[in-house]
Amino acid sequence: MKEKWKIILALSAVAVLVALLAYRIFFYAPPVAVIQAEEGKVALEVRGPGVVASRIQVTVSTRVTGTLKVLHADQGDSVKAGQLLALLDDTDTAAKAGSAAAAAAASQRNIAEADAALAKARADRELAQSNFRRDEEVFRAGYISQAAMDAAAAALKSAQSGEANAAATLGARQAESQASAQEAVYARALHSFTRIIAPMDGLIIVRDAEAGDVVVPGSPIFRMVDTSKLWVATRIDESVVGHVEVGQPATIRLRGGKELPGEVARINRQSDAATRELEVDVAFREIPERFAIDQEAQVVIHAGEEKGVVIPASALFQQGHAFGVLVVTDGRAAFRPVRTGPSDGERVAAREGLKAGEAVILRPAGIKSGSRVRAVTGGER
Structure with a gap:
């Protein structure tokens, strides 16, 4: 009799388990938190990484070959336009400038001498011309001979030739003086190039040379940036770059955590073939007190807002090659592909695939499309 009851109890237990399993499989619907999709607006925020840079970056070099004698600036220094940054050894250029100046002064003296000679030759020609006219008058009256007249004509011709030679000499001296003056200007310019000065107000970010180095034209001595034009x-x-326009406001977050206001200043129209990204330059509205060129930063460009069906970002997931959400329809979860629009990090605008009022599962992880579910509203987003 006891054995019979044991069998009955065992069969009863099996029946209960089968019933529970059947209920679980065919009738049980676990509760899932849902939210109704609704019409709304989502801020259009375009995000991207970047580095701090300056719109104007200058390499300070020399225009003549020379040895660096002394440096008056170092990296990290703020300098003003025209400030002396470095000096080259100017022994040779100073000597050349002095020699050229002396040659220019000597050529001026030569001009003065040639001008005096021309004045004398002009006076001699005027005297010979006066004598010729007087002798010509008395020759017509028969008071002097033909030989005397011929001598007066020869004297006039000689005086005229002397004046022409003196004028030519003066012209040559003037040309020499002009060339000497140009040489002096050139020598002074070369000597001035031994003084390396700042081309603009800015910050020296790199010093590439040391005192005693031989530098040549084009070799960098300093690198500096205009700190008033940082971006x-x-x-x-x-x-998403199509949503970005020049002038749009932005938020710049430096790696140190400081956030500063910015503004889109320039959009590069050349896309990187590998990353399919474009450079967008976002200028600081307030220059940070502490920064470093090439410092990493994150930028959020506030590109307006978009209307549409709004859902929580947590409801989105990928199934296969499609992004979408799970909606509750007739007590079952159903995958719904959607085409998304802008997102503010918490909410997403669904441009296609959803209608306002549909129940969207907030946390779809672990829920399969087609499974029974029981929608529960008011869950955490």
Whole structure:
């Protein structure tokens, strides 16, 4: 009798388990938190990484070959336009400038001598011309001979030739003086190039040379930037860069955590073939007190807002190659592909695939499309 009851109890237990399993499989619907999709607006924020840069970056070099004698600036220094940054050894250029100046002064003296000679030759020609006219008058009256007249004509011709030679000499001396003056200007310019001065107000970010180094034209001595024109060179994906316009406000977050206001200053129209990104330069509205060129930063460009069906970002997931959400329809979860629009980090605008009023599952992880569910509203987003 006891054995019979044991069998009955065992069969009863199995029946209960089968019933529970059947209920679980065919009738049980676990509760899931849902929210109704609704019409709304989502701020259009375009995000991208970047680095701090300056719109104006200058390499300070020399225009003549020479040895660096002394440096008056170092990296990290703020300098003003025209400030002396370095000096080259000017022994040779100073000597050449002095020699050229002396040659220019000597050529001026030569001009003065040639001018005096021309004045004398002009006076001799005027005297010979006066004598010729007087002798010509008395020759007509028969008071002097033909030989005397011929001598007066020869004297006039000689005086005229002397004046022409003196004028030519003066012209040559003037040309020599002009060339000497140009040589003096050139020598002074070369000597001035031994003084390396700041081309603008700015910050020296790199010093590439030391005292005693031999530098040549084009070799960098300093690198400096204009700190009044700082921006962040930001990389923006080409799929969203169409929303960006010059003048749009932005928020710049430096790696140290400080946030500063910015503004889109320039949009590069050349896309990187590898990353499919474009450079967008976002200028600082307030220059940070502490910064470093090439410092990493994150930029959020506030590109307006978009109307549409709004859902929580947590409801989105990827199934296969499609992005979408799970909606509750007739007590079952159903995958719904959606085409998304802008997102503010918490909410997303669904441009296609959803209608306002549909129940969207907030946390779809672990829920399969087609499974029974029981929608529960008011869950955390």
